[in-house]
Structures are given as structure tokens and as C-alpha cells.
Amino acid sequence: MTRKTLPHHLAIALAAAVACVVSACQPTPEDGPKKTPKAGDAATLHYFTWSDYVGPDILAEFERQTGARVVVDTFTSNEELLAKLQSGATGYDVTVPSDFMVSIMMRQGLLEPLDQALIPNAGQLEDHLKNLPFDTEHRYSMPYLWGTVGIGYDSAAIDTPPDSWAVLWDRRYAGKISMLNDQREVFGAVLRSMGHSMNSTDPGVIEAAKARLVAQKSLVKTYTSERYDHLLASGEVVLAQGWGGPVARAMKERPSIRYVVPKEGGTVWADCLVVLRSSRNKELAMQFINFLLDPHVSARTSERLLFAASNKEARALVSRPVRENPAVYPPLDLLPRLEWMQDVGAAIRVYDRAWTELKMTRS
Amino acid sequence: MKSGTVWLRSTGIATLLFLYLPIIVLVVFSFNASRLSAQWQGFTWDWYRLLARDASLHAATANSLVVAVISTVLATGLGLAASMGLERLPGSRARHVLEGALLLPLIIPEIMMGVALLLFFVTVKIPLSLTTVILGHTAFNVPVVMVIVRARLRKLDPRLEEAAYDLGASPWQAFRRITWPLLRPGVLGAGLMALTISLDDFIVTFFTAGPGSTTLPLKVYSMIKSGVSPEINALSAILVVLSMGLVALSLALQRR
Amino acid sequence: MKRFDRASAPPDVQSTGRRAAWSLISPAAGWLTVFFFVPLLIVFAVSFAARGTYGGIVWTLSFTNYLDLLHPLYGRIFLQSILFATAATAGCLALGFPLAQYIAKLPAGRQGIWLVLIMIPFWTNFLVRTYAWMFILRAEGLLNSTLQQLGLIQTPIEVLYTDGAVLLGLVYGYLPFMVLPLYVALERIDRSTIDAARDLYASRWAVFRRILLPLAKPGIVAGCILVFIPCLGAFITPDLLGGARSMMIGNLIQHEYLVVRDWPLGSALSFVLMLLVVGAMALYFRTEAKLIGQGRGA
Numbered sequence: 001m002t003r004k005t006l007p008h009h010l011a012i013a014l015a016a017a018v019a020c021v022v023s024a025c026q027p028t029p030e031d032g033p034k035k036t037p038k039a040g041d042a043a044t045l046h047y048f049t050w051s052d053y054v055g056p057d058i059l060a061e062f063e064r065q066t067g068a069r070v071v072v073d074t075f076t077s078n079e080e081l082l083a084k085l086q087s088g089a090t091g092y093d094v095t096v097p098s099d100f101m102v103s104i105m106m107r108q109g110l111l112e113p114l115d116q117a118l119i120p121n122a123g124q125l126e127d128h129l130k131n132l133p134f135d136t137e138h139r140y141s142m143p144y145l146w147g148t149v150g151i152g153y154d155s156a157a158i159d160t161p162p163d164s165w166a167v168l169w170d171r172r173y174a175g176k177i178s179m180l181n182d183q184r185e186v187f188g189a190v191l192r193s194m195g196h197s198m199n200s201t202d203p204g205v206i207e208a209a210k211a212r213l214v215a216q217k218s219l220v221k222t223y224t225s226e227r228y229d230h231l232l233a234s235g236e237v238v239l240a241q242g243w244g245g246p247v248a249r250a251m252k253e254r255p256s257i258r259y260v261v262p263k264e265g266g267t268v269w270a271d272c273l274v275v276l277r278s279s280r281n282k283e284l285a286m287q288f289i290n291f292l293l294d295p296h297v298s299a300r301t302s303e304r305l306l307f308a309a310s311n312k313e314a315r316a317l318v319s320r321p322v323r324e325n326p327a328v329y330p331p332l333d334l335l336p337r338l339e340w341m342q343d344v345g346a347a348i349r350v351y352d353r354a355w356t357e358l359k360m361t362r363s
Numbered sequence: 364m365k366s367g368t369v370w371l372r373s374t375g376i377a378t379l380l381f382l383y384l385p386i387i388v389l390v391v392f393s394f395n396a397s398r399l400s401a402q403w404q405g406f407t408w409d410w411y412r413l414l415a416r417d418a419s420l421h422a423a424t425a426n427s428l429v430v431a432v433i434s435t436v437l438a439t440g441l442g443l444a445a446s447m448g449l450e451r452l453p454g455s456r457a458r459h460v461l462e463g464a465l466l467l468p469l470i471i472p473e474i475m476m477g478v479a480l481l482l483f484f485v486t487v488k489i490p491l492s493l494t495t496v497i498l499g500h501t502a503f504n505v506p507v508v509m510v511i512v513r514a515r516l517r518k519l520d521p522r523l524e525e526a527a528y529d530l531g532a533s534p535w536q537a538f539r540r541i542t543w544p545l546l547r548p549g550v551l552g553a554g555l556m557a558l559t560i561s562l563d564d565f566i567v568t569f570f571t572a573g574p575g576s577t578t579l580p581l582k583v584y585s586m587i588k589s590g591v592s593p594e595i596n597a598l599s600a601i602l603v604v605l606s607m608g609l610v611a612l613s614l615a616l617q618r619r
Numbered sequence: 620m621k622r623f624d625r626a627s628a629p630p631d632v633q634s635t636g637r638r639a640a641w642s643l644i645s646p647a648a649g650w651l652t653v654f655f656f657v658p659l660l661i662v663f664a665v666s667f668a669a670r671g672t673y674g675g676i677v678w679t680l681s682f683t684n685y686l687d688l689l690h691p692l693y694g695r696i697f698l699q700s701i702l703f704a705t706a707a708t709a710g711c712l713a714l715g716f717p718l719a720q721y722i723a724k725l726p727a728g729r730q731g732i733w734l735v736l737i738m739i740p741f742w743t744n745f746l747v748r749t750y751a752w753m754f755i756l757r758a759e760g761l762l763n764s765t766l767q768q769l770g771l772i773q774t775p776i777e778v779l780y781t782d783g784a785v786l787l788g789l790v791y792g793y794l795p796f797m798v799l800p801l802y803v804a805l806e807r808i809d810r811s812t813i814d815a816a817r818d819l820y821a822s823r824w825a826v827f828r829r830i831l832l833p834l835a836k837p838g839i840v841a842g843c844i845l846v847f848i849p850c851l852g853a854f855i856t857p858d859l860l861g862g863a864r865s866m867m868i869g870n871l872i873q874h875e876y877l878v879v880r881d882w883p884l885g886s887a888l889s890f891v892l893m894l895l896v897v898g899a900m901a902l903y904f905r906t907e908a909k910l911i912g913q914g915r916g917a
Contacts, residue, residue: 448643472852
């Protein structure tokens with residue numbers, strides 16, 4: 001009786017298992033053992049961006065120009081981005097955090113300093129986007145798209161045009177309100193409505209803000225950062241806290257939709273392109289950033305996604321309706337009223353706890 | 364008695380319809396020409412055509428297939444060996460404990476497995492990628508294979524193997540000539556079931572996917588969250604019909 | 620069927636057999652140890668760690684996570700989840716019992732077909748089936764359109780993003796898990812017992828209450844556990860069908876891991892969920908033992 005007890009296929013399976021584990025422990029340029037790169041090129045750029053920032057035709061042009069392949073993954077909030085990076089998703093090359101998240105990522109050493117020589121288009125930034133508080137010399141980040149956060153509303157369903165955040169607490173519209181699924185933005189709105197800064201670190205103030213949000217919860221249909229354009233367009237909600245771009249999209253489907261930045265003020269934001277320190281294609285990544293900042297590409301992006309481009313010349317290149325839509329290109333005289341969101345340091349734990357409690361509360 | 368049977372029959376049929384209603388609705392409305400509303404506005408293949416052109420969908424499909432095939436092969440191999448090993452293990456105490464342990468992933472809520480694997484990969488510093496997805500899928504598919512194969516093993520007449528030994532066969536020969544042909548339908552059925560489960564898995568994949576590792580269920584989830592509706596119907600219809608086909612095939616194989 | 624009696628084989632054959640058995644089991648055992656048991660242990664370990672300011676793990680021994688869980692809000696989420704799971708189990712039982720009864724009464728060939736038909740939807744993509752309910756239940760969905768077209772309602776009724784929708788999704792998702800064990804138990808019941816009761820003029824309700832129910836109890840218990848445990852850890856259903864409103868443990872765990880990035884707290888939550896699951900299973904085994912002890916006969 002021989003000692004051969006292992007069937008063939010089991011042996012093969014074991015060998016494959018060992019190979020898999022071994023390959024998992026070594027960083028590989030491609031994901032998975034079976035992914036084959038495009039014929040003749042090994043470079044793949046992993047782009048991690050907001051779910052509504054994806055423009056396939058724009059990416060295709062970059063692929064044509066450089067011969068590289070662009071693989072896109074998406075996220076819906078800055079916190080989700082950070083969570084993914086902290087979970088060990090280290091294969092990304094370029095990502096697009098918002099302003100305050102850039103400072104957090106800088107502090108955590110996640111970012112690669114940018115080689116300005118590779119990004120000549122950076123010289124054409126809009127004036128108010130130069131010298132941003134979190135990265136004054138643009139050592140690590142390049143503003144890409146910017147805008148405001150306000151309220152999208154259906155003017156046919158709301159009798160008087162709203163001008164205050166308080167309208168989101170109006171009982172007449174119960175069940176027809178949506179808020180962003182974004183911790184800082186939701187708290188930002190209520191803090192501004194209370195007359196405080198959205199970067200407050202006072203636990204008492206944050207607690208009071210939370211109480212107001214809990215009181216509002218029964219009026220809120222859903223907290224979403226991605227669907228409010230559909231909800232507005234279909235009439236399922238008549239008031240939606242949102243970024244300007246998706247509201248502009250909803251305007252196309254339902255012309256009675258309007259956008260307003262409340263009088264108490266709100267967020268001015270800029271999403272910035274950064275290169276991750278763990279990237280394996282840093283040069284390609286910076287080329288990509290330069291490509292996205294090109295005035296014509298910027299203009300096309302702006303036209304398509306309905307967000308304001310950071311490139312000064314792009315403003316002249318976009319079509320008139322887009323340029324004059326306040327939901328897309330905020331009027332510059334609005335800026336003094338608005339606040340940049342900033343990293344609140346250790347106070348984020350207070351916000352985290354408050355946000356969790358808000359989500360847990362039964363409405 | 365008659366009315367009781369009628370009541371039972373109608374309840375039974377109604378419940379069965381309830382189980383299939385969403386699936387039927389999905390498939391039917393994937394051909395609906397209207398973009399937003401749920402009212403029937405004519406037949407169209409448009410949404411399927413849109414799917415066919417979506418490059419990110421192709422990437423997700425490729426990923427799903429790679430993960431499913433590799434994890435199924437691994438899980439089937441591991442599960443088959445373990446099932447056969449358990450059959451041969453004498454002594455009830457060790458065997459019971461081992462059985463319970465190996466079947467545990469079936470009972471644990473998936474979210475626990477997802478976060479546990481995430482923490483594991485972070486702690487051991489393995490970067491998230493398609494490979495980590497495969498590792499996780501194999502883990503939860505091993506018990507699936509084992510349950511099906513063991514049911515099959517129990518039905519095998521041990522005297523056949525005994526007879527082979529008596530005639531001078533080695534264990535390997537006995538396996539290859541006697542046991543394996545009898546087991547094969549069960550193993551194939553188990554493999555198909557594992558394949559289906561891997562293709563459909565969301566939660567474990569959600570936590571263990573890395574850059575470029577988006578699978579079909581993850582793509583469906585992000586599409587649902589963004590509220591893009593008619594393409595989702597078409598994609599859902601395809602996934603559902605595919606799963607149903609695979610499962611039916613698996614069950615048919617297991618009955619042979 | 621007489622098994623090959625290894626116990627009576629000579630010792631060297633026995634030990635070869637045992638060694639062969641272990642070498643067959645060890646790859647699978649090894650894989651599950653590395654990719655299942657060790658991760659669970661890590662979760663347990665991390666639940667005693669602390670959180671870095673921006674997330675991540677700081678490896679110091681700390682009980683604060685478990686102490687935090689004593690906050691009434693967390694207790695409420697656990698209670699809510701248990702209530703949801705219980706309600707879903709009850710719903711599955713209510714729908715599943717008649718269905719199982721019906722199948723058990725069918726001729727043998729048709730039973731198989733019905734069982735297959737019931738299992739097939741379960742093996743299809745859960746996400747997709749939940750999305751189907753979103754499509755049906757939303758304000759502009761199939762349900763509301765149909766009701767409006769039939770003139771039964773004027774304005775859409777809000778079904779999606781309510782507790783009811785979540786419950787519906789849970790019952791729908793796990794119904795087959797209830798039907799199968801019930802069917803197995805009911806199918807075993809001897810027809811003659813029922814016929815005898817009938818001959819003695821027992822009403823249908825009495826037959827149900829005094830004969831069917833007690834004899835089906837093992838099936839009921841098994842079905843309840845098979846539904847309760849996954850419902851407890853449900854994540855997709857409350858996420859998609861519940862909107863902002865109904866949070867269950869599964870959502871909270873995901874929230875802690877992927878939004879707030881408080882992994883130690885998330886791990887503590889997972890561990891408590893684990894305890895609940897183990898508790899439910901222990902209850903099941905105890906009940907099963909008791910039933911066996913009582914004897915399943917009438």
C-alpha cells in the first residue's frame with residue numbers, strides 16, 4: 001500500500017493557494033494574477049475619485065495621449081476615502097480629497113510632494129484658489145474643482161424662495177427633505193444656522209448642534225450624498241442640502257429647481273488632486289494631474305460634470321449657461337460670506353460620536 | 364377537509380409567487396422604455412445596449428469571474444479533501460468539534476467575517492487587492508462545498524472501496540477509479556454552488572476589495588446608491604437569470 | 620449498511636488511516652484557521668485597543684470601548700436589532716408554516732420540485748433582490764403606480780425607507796431558511812395520527828394545535844434559529860430599504876469601520892454581536908436537547 005494519499009487536484013489546489021498567499025504578501029504592479037495590461041504598455045493609473053467626478057471620455061483621451069490605462073474606483077465622502085486608505089488599499093496613485101482632508105492626509109504622511117515641473121498648468125489657478133490655508137504653496141495638492149454647498153429646492157413646491165438653513169427644519173415639508181450623508185457638511189449647515197463657525201471645536205456647541213439635528217431627523221427622508229439630484233428631479237424631495245453640481249443636473253430635468261446659498265453662509269470647498277506616497281507611478285500620476293488641469297480639459301470637465309473648474313482660462317471656455325449658473329460657478333461676491341472647512345484636530349472625535357448618535361436615533 | 368386543502372394550496376402558491384415577484388418584476392421592467400417611472404412605456408433593448416458599452420462594467424465582470432473561478436477551485440479542492448478526511452476520522456468527539464469548526468463560517472453573520480478579514484489584512488499588512496478578495500471567498504466557500512460533498516459521501520457504499528482494497532488497489536487508485544466517479548456529480552454541483560455564491564457575494568467583498576478590485580455586486584451597489592435606475596434593472600436581470608441557471612444546473616448535477 | 624469497521628482493523632492500518640485523514644483535513648483547517656479564526660481573534664484583540672485621532676489602531680489595553688457600549692443608545696440599537704430579527708422570524712414562521720404544510724402534503728415527486736423552486740431565489744444575488752423591492756416600493760415605484768392607476772389612492776404611500784420595508788426585505792430574504800426545516804419536520808409526521816384525530820371528531824384547529832404544532836416543534840426551532848441569526852447581522856436590507864431611519868447592528872458596525880474609522884469600537888460591537896449569535900445557538904442546542912429528551916412522539 002503506497003503512501004500517496006493526496007489526490008492530484010488537491011496538490012494543484014494547494015500549490016495555487018500557496019502561490020496566491022505568496023503573491024498577496026508582495027506588492028505587485030497589477031491587481032490579481034490574471035489581469036493583463038494593454039498590449040505594449042505596462043503602466044496603469046489607479047484613480048480614486050468622487051462618484052460623480054467620472055468622465056469616461058476625458059479619461060479615454062488621457063489613455064490615448066500617454067498609452068497608459070486608467071482604472072477608476074469611487075467614494076462618496078472624505079471619511080470613506082480616508083477609511084479605505086487606512087484599510088491598506090495602497091494601490092491608488094491619484095485621489096481627490098477635499099480641502100480639510102488634504103491637511104489630514106498631509107499630517108498622516110500619506111501624500112507625495114508634487115513636482116511643479118511636471119505640472120505647468122498649475123500656474124493658471126483662479127486667484128481665490130491660490131494660497132489656500134491648508135497647503136499654501138501647493139506642495140502636495142492642486143485644486144481641481146470647487147464650489148459651494150447650499151440648498152436645492154423646487155420653486156414650484158415652495159411658496160417663498162428660501163434664504164436660510166432654517167427651511168430644512170420646516171415641518172410643512174416633512175418627509176420631503178434630504179440632507180447630505182456627510183458628517184462635516186451636515187454639522188456645518190446646522191452650526192452656521194446657529195451662528196457658529198463650522199469648524200467649531202467646542203463640545204457644548206457641537207452637542208447643541210446635534211440636538212437640533214436629532215429634532216430634524218423625523219422630517220428627513222434620507223441622508224444621501226449621491227441621489228439627491230434624482231430625488232429632486234423626480235419630486236420625491238423638494239428641499240435638498242447639496243453641492244451645486246448635482247443640483248444643476250437636476251435643474252436640467254426639472255426646470256423649476258433652484259439653488260441657493262443661505263444667508264447665514266455655508267461652505268466654500270475645493271477638491272484637490274493629490275498623489276499618494278504609496279503610488280508606484282508617481283510621474284504618471286503627476287502627468288495625469290497636469291492633464292486634468294489643462295484649460296480645455298478643465299472646461300470640458302466643468303461642462304460635463306457641472307462643477308466650477310479651478311483653471312482661470314477654463315472659465316472663458318465653458319458655455320454661457322454653465323458659466324452663469326450660480327449652482328456651478330458661484331458668484332465671487334459670495335465668497336466673504338462663506339467659510340473654508342478645516343481640520344478640527346482632536347475635536348473630530350466629538351463630531352464622530354455626535355454623528356453616530358444622530359444616525360442611531362430613531363426618528 | 365376540502366376547504367382546508369384549498370386554503371393551503373392558495374397560500375402555498377401565493378407565497379411562492381411572493382418569492383418570485385421581485386425577480387419577475389426586475390426582468391420585465393429591464394425592458395421598459397421609460398427612464399424614471401415604473402409605468403410600462405414600451406419595449407426596448409436600450410438598457411442592455413448601454414450595459415454592453417460600459418467599460419467599468421466589463422472590468423467588474425472580469426474581476427468577478429477571476430475571483431469566482433479561483434476561489435471555487437481552491438474551495439472545492441480544500442472542501443473535498445476535508446470531507447473525505449472527516450469521513451475517515453474515527454472517534455466522535457474530535458470529529459464533531461472539527462466538523463462544527465469547519466462549518467462555522469456558514470452561521471456567522473457575513474458582516475463579522477468582512478470586518479474580521481479587513482482587520483486581519485490591516486494587522487498583517489497585506490494590501491487590499493483582488494487577491495485578498497479571493498482569500499476571503501475561498502474561506503467562506505469551503506463549508507459550502509463540504510456540506511454538499513459530505514451529503515454525497517454519506518450515500519456512498521463503503522463496501523465498494525473495501526472491495527477495491529481487497530483486490531490490491533492503493534488508496535489513490537481506489538479513489539481515482541471508484542470513489543471519484545461516484546463523487547464527481549456531487550463535487551461539480553458543489554463547485555457550481557460555490558461559484559454562484561462567490562459571484563453574488565457583496566459584504567465580504569465590500570470590506571476586502573482594494574484598488575481596481577471592484578466586482579459586479581460592488582458595482583451594482585454603487586449604482587444603486589447613485590440612483591441610476593434602468594441600467595440597474597437590466598444588470599440585475601442578467602445577474603439573476605445567470606444565478607438561477609447556475610443553481611438549477613448545480614441541483615440537477617447533485618441529483619444524478 | 621455496515622461500514623468498513625476501522626476500529627477492528629490492526630493498529631498500523633488504523634494509524635495510517637488516521638494520518639491520512641488528518642493530512643486530508645489539514646489544508647482546509649489551515650486555510651480556515653488563517654483566514655477565519657485568526658481574523659476573529661484579531662477582532663477580539665482590537666476591541667481592547669484604542670483609536671488613533673484620525674482612525675487606525677493604537678495598541679494599548681483599554682476597556683473604554685466596552686464601557687462605551689453601555690451607553691443607552693447602543694443598548695437601543697441592540698434591542699432594535701433583536702426586535703427586528705424576532706419580528707422577521709415571526710413573519711417567516713407565519714408565511715412559512717402553511718407553505719411547508721402544503722408541500723409536505725404533496726405527492727413525493729412534486730415535493731422535490733417545490734423545494735427546488737423555493738431555494739432558487741435564495742441563491743440569487745441578495746443585493747439585486749433587495750434592489751427589486753426598492754424598485755417596487757419607492758414613491759414612484761411599481762406598487763404606488765399600480766395603486767394610483769387602479770384609483771385606489773391619490774398620492775403615493777411612503778413604503779420605502781420605513782421599518783415595514785426593512786421587515787419585508789428580511790422576511791423575503793430568509794423565508795426559504797424557515798420553510799426547509801419546517802418541511803422536514805412536517806413531512807415526518809405520520810398521517811395516521813392525524814386521521815385518527817379526525818375520526819375522533821377533532822376540529823381542524825385542534826388538530827393543528829395539539830398534533831401538528833408539537834410534532835413540528837423541532838422544525839420550528841431550527842427554522843427560527845436559521846432565520847434569526849442572519850437577520851441579527853443584517854446589513855444590506857436596513858441600508859437600502861431603511862434609508863436613514865432604521866439602523867441595525869450591521870449598519871452600525873459598517874459605520875464604525877468605514878465612516879467613523881473607530882475600529883476598536885467597531886470590533887467591540889462585532890464581538891457583542893458574536894456573543895448574541897453564540898447565545899442564540901446555545902439556546903437552540905438546549906431546546907433541541909430538551910425536545911429529544913421529551914421524545915418527539917405525541
